[in-house]
Amino acid sequence: KKLVFSGVQPTGNLHLGNYLGAIRRFVALQEGNDCIYCVVDMHALTAQLVHDDMPSQTRSIAAAFIAAGIDPEKHIVFNQSAVPQHAELAWIFNCVARIGWMNRMTQFKDKAGKDREQASLGLYAYPSLMAADILVYRATHVPVGEDQKQHLELARDIAMKFNLDYAEHISKTGYGVDITVGDEPVHAYFPMVEPLIGGPAPRVMSLRDGTKKMSKSDPSDLSRINLMDDEEAISKKIRKAKTDPDGLPSDVDGLHGRPEADNLVAIYAALADKSKAAVLAEFGGQQFSVFKPALVDLAIHVLAPITGEMRRLMDDTSHIDAILRKGGERARERAEVTMKQVRDVIGFLY
Ligand code: ATP
Ligand code: MG
CATH class of the missing domain: 3.40.50.620 (HUPs)
Structure with a gap:
């Protein structure tokens, strides 16, 4: 123990x-x-x-x-x-x-x-x-x-x-x-x-800057997904998250030097309880326009029950x-x- x-x-x-x-x-x-x-x-x-x-x-x-x-x-x-x-x-x-x-x-x-x-x-x-x-x-x-x-x-x-x-x-x-x-x-x-x-995801990065960690004290609310965010806010923040113009690579090495892409894949992996390799096996070669909506759905699925319970407790x-x-x-x-x-x-x- x-x-x-x-x-x-x-x-x-x-x-x-x-x-x-x-x-x-x-x-x-x-x-x-x-x-x-x-x-x-x-x-x-x-x-x-x-x-x-x-x-x-x-x-x-x-x-x-x-x-x-x-x-x-x-x-x-x-x-x-x-x-x-x-x-x-x-x-x-x-x-x-x-x-x-x-x-x-x-x-x-x-x-x-x-x-x-x-x-x-x-x-x-x-x-x-x-x-x-x-x-x-x-x-x-x-x-x-x-x-x-x-x-x-x-x-x-x-x-x-x-x-x-x-x-x-x-x-x-x-x-x-x-x-x-x-x-x-x-x-x-x-x-x-x-x-x-x-x-x-031992270090989740800001959605606005893949080289800075996501923080409570970051003045930009778009930089993070809050546990109290509603579905609309989660969806907006992920859609607006910074990315580069390329699609998703097919293996983890391909994330090297692409901090924003790496971060979104790591978030997906952590939320889905999968490895980044498994996420890329599914989404490799796809555009962010396909990946981001999947990430929105997953984030809402995981966070909504916690958000609901937090609201109830805070009432x-x-x-x-x-x-x-x-x-x-x-x-x-x-x-x-x-x-x-x-x-x-x-x-x-x-
Ligand atoms: P602040 O900006 O006020 O320091 P914070 O977001 O860093 O806020 P803390 O209360 O300092 O939050 O940290 C609480 C816990 O969350 C710590 O274990 C910390 O390591 C972890 N943590 C904070 N930010 C991240 C992040 N971006 N990715 C992974 N873990 C994080
Ligand atoms: Mg801190």
């Missing part, structure tokens, strides 16, 4: 990339594992301080989790700020992480934009809070899109440095767990985090609020077990 953790920020409309890269995989991991899924509202402050619709954004992410098929009774669904232990551990990790490590983070460079001096300190420290989100439960498996790979490597570095720097204290307190790093057996406190990145928020409240209580209890031990390891009187 694996302990799985992942989070989604309440920063805007959930899109197909969030669904295929993350949420759909959260659902699949429930079977046989212990899963904790979080609406990471504290992360949402890093790029934009004031959110007029934070409560409804938070509820809508939770609603998407439930609508997609996450069971909040068997697993935990909650919002990050309800568990202050995340922030407490993040502070400690801020002191573990090195500035040189943070300086290599590409998401910071992308999101900070040109005037880096004006970015928030929170945006810079984001990966340290993300490491705390995971490790405050001592979770081992983290399903994320490919864009988060570098942050998970940083989480491993933070865990490793904490384990090494506090090795003596950890042995003295007796809280350690035996893990293996490479082939070496190590008595450590924090486990090594395993990223779960994969499937046919009367008392159900979602109860799930978040209960999830928050359960998460707090578990996070506090870790934090009591961490305070002991460090030597904080408590």
Whole structure:
């Protein structure tokens, strides 16, 4: 049984990339594992301080989790700020992480934009809070899109440095767990985090620009398919999606150097649960004027039930609020077990 953790920020409309890269995989991991899924509202402050619709954004992410098929009774669904232990551990990790490590983070460079001096300190420290989100439960498996790979490597570095720097204290307190790093057996406190990145669409790209990832925070709504889009919007966005003038190639090699074509084929493959090769075996040689309507139908077929359920859950928020409240209580209890031990390891009187 694996302990799985992942989070989604309440920063805007959930899109197909969030669904295929993350949420759909959260659902699949429930079977046989212990899963904790979080609406990471504290992360949402890093790029934009004031959110007029934070409560409804938070509820809508939770609603998407439930609508997609996450069971909040068997697993935990909650919002990050309800568990202050995340922030407490993040502070400690801020002191573990090195500035040189943070300086290599590409998401910071992308999101900070040109005037880096004006970015928030929170945006810079984001990966340290993300490491705390995971490790405050001592979770081992983290399903994320490919864009988060570098942050998970940083989480491993933070865990490793904490384990090494506090090795003596950890042995003295007796809280350690035996893990293996490479082939070496190590008595450590924090486990090594395993990223779960994969499937046919680990990185869904913008419909307007095949070199940029699809994002909640992209100002162009045409760049993404939102989980709350109706059939008409889905159809319009796919019809308008950027493509090149050629038809579809007959094999995967033929997608090379054609980011927009590659992206649409990857989306189709992920929605149909097929490989890209299988999709091209069916559509190779056809024009986009044939492929796009098929993609529209498939996207509507997969998304409509989720959209409908999300709308229903958002109509009367008392159900979602109860799930978040209960999830928050359960998460707090578990996070506090870790934090009591961490305070002991460090030597904080408590
Ligand atoms: P923002 O632009 O505010 O950062 P986002 O769309 O990147 O929003 P996040 O909340 O940061 O969404 O990420 C939630 C999850 O969705 C993460 O696991 C992330 O890796 C995944 N994800 C985000 N965008 C994509 C994408 N285009 N393709 C695949 N997975 C994605
Ligand atoms: Mg993101």
